[in-house]
Amino acid sequence: MLCAQGPAPSGASLEAFAELGIDMVPGTGLLAAAIPGATLGWLTFLKDHGTFSLKEVLDAAIGYAKNGYPATSKVVEYIGRMEPLFTMHWGPSAEVYLPNGEVPAVGQLLTNPALAQTYQRLVDVESEALGSGATRDAALEAVIDEWTGGFVAEAIDEFAKTSWRDSTGEDHRGFITKDDMGKWRPHYEAPVTAEFGGVTVCKVGFWSQGPVFLQQLSLLQGMDVVPGTADGIHKILEATKLAFADRDAWYGDVSDVPAAALLSADYADERRTLIGENASHEIRPGSPDGREPRLPRLETKADFDPTGLSGVGEPNAVAAALDSGPKANGEARTDTVHVDVVDRWGNMVSAMPSGGWLHSSPVIPELGFPLGTRLQMAWLEEDLPNVLAPGKRPRTTLSPTLIFKDGEPIMAFGSPGGDQQDQWQLHFLLNHLLGGMNLQEAIDAPAFHSTHFPSSFFPHEHQLGVVLIEERIGESVIEGLESRGHIVGKAGSWEIGRMCAVSRDPETGVLKAAANARGMQGYAVGR
Structure with a gap:
């Protein structure tokens, strides 16, 4: 089993939530964001068990994000529900999901240029490494390093310093830092x-x-x-x-x-x-x-x-x-x-x-994706096995x-x-x-x-x-x-x-x- 569930950031503690007067991790916003792990999990899986290059894997995704993909009825429904929050509080999400300031029609093409650019920059890291004579594994490790310590980690660190509206009805900043991103990696466990x-x-x-x-x-x-x-x-x-x-x-x-x-x-x-x-x-x-x-x-x-x-x-x-x-x-x-x-x-x-759902937290403008909110599954009550603690995984479903x-x-x-x-x-x-x-x-x-x-x-x-x-x-x-x-x-x-x-x-x-x-x-x- 490859575990790519990121843990709680170092600043996410019972004391930190108590200082905010919060007794339950909210369901949306940056307070509930664990260290993002899905992309790192796929990169690790690709390196350890795959044969394709990252370019081969991401070409289609880059094309859809850059040139557009049709909005399905369910996506349109979800965007419609989120329109007030996007418009009033999550401006970066409105930029992506409300073209021309309106809920898209079913079948309308949606684009995400920032996400396309994020993927392309990761592919460029791989290409540069391979061009310098690196092995396939070393090239993918360079991509992982870029995610955990390069432009992705830096953008997440900066974004988390800004307060955004969450399900408490108030604005809060996040706990994730570049240091948190750099310290964690997916790992294998016996089932x-x-x-x-x-x-x-x-x-x-x-x-x-x-x-x-x-x-x-x-x-x-x-x-x-x-x-x-x-x-x-x-x-x-x-x-x-x-x-x-x-x-x-x-x-x-x-x-x-x-x-x-x-x-x-x-x-x-x-x-x-x-x-x-x-x-x-x-x-x-x-x-x-x-x-x-x-x-x-x-x-x-x-x-x-x-x-x-x-x-x-x-x-x-x-x-x-x-x-x-x-x-x-x-x-x-x-x-x-x-x-x-x-x-x-x-x-x-x-x-x-x-994770990283369009309704979980605001889109990070430089990256084109939001952070997940898996920490909402941890409790803020002491002496429970699933109590929140820095570096600890929330009990995922x-x-x-x-x-x-x-x-x-x-x-x-x-x-x-x-x-x-x-x-x-x-x-x-x-x-x-x-x-x-x-x-x-x-x-x-x-x-x-x-x-x-x-x-x-x-x-x-x-x-x-x-x-x-x-x-x-x-x-x-x-x-x-x-x-x-x-x-x-x-x-x-x-x-x-x-x-x-x-x-x-x-x-x-x-x-x-x-x-x-x-x-x-x-x-x-x-x-």
């Missing part, structure tokens, strides 16, 4: 694994959300789970609630996570007894190794009204709970990208880049997956979706392994997720006992869930989920791919 259904499931470590997927599988091990039925969905939801309660009590970028205990068969056996016939409406973390759990301060949303008439302060409660797009102040649940790739030789990648069988990689999959990532992925795998569905059928099956546990995103609210489910699952299933005490919100027939997947049969070499049709934002491509 965390579990066995289920004859395969080995590989996830990101306990500093992330990833192992919650493995805990759900462990809880469901040996249970009679039939995907698509009220009983099967009930068992999945209850296992999900228990696993995510452990996430919030125990996961974080710390050395004392009781990892072995959390993934042990004995612990799963003990926790499985809590899965009863009726839906739980409590947050119930366990006590691995006899340790006492501690949860952060939780904010429960008003009672959820599944009829959509009231409940979460919106005209339609289901629509509000499903909506991941930004509010007018930029707060949003997700804007992540996922990609899975497999080639004829069996090389397989599952990648989850995220980013959670790619690789599957092995008999030591051979056979599948890679993942999904955008914040806290839903390790729910939708779980349902996909269960549909495939237990339901006998192929990749596309497993993605297309009626989807659902729980909002029972606190969101990883500011302001971390939750809705006890609530499950959102696509209405085409059928009234009999919905009634079966309600009879068990679940509070069910019916979503549209094709609204939930963002999955994609690839697979390879080691014996035949046959490659397969599938992608989510919902929202027309996912595609499966073979060549």
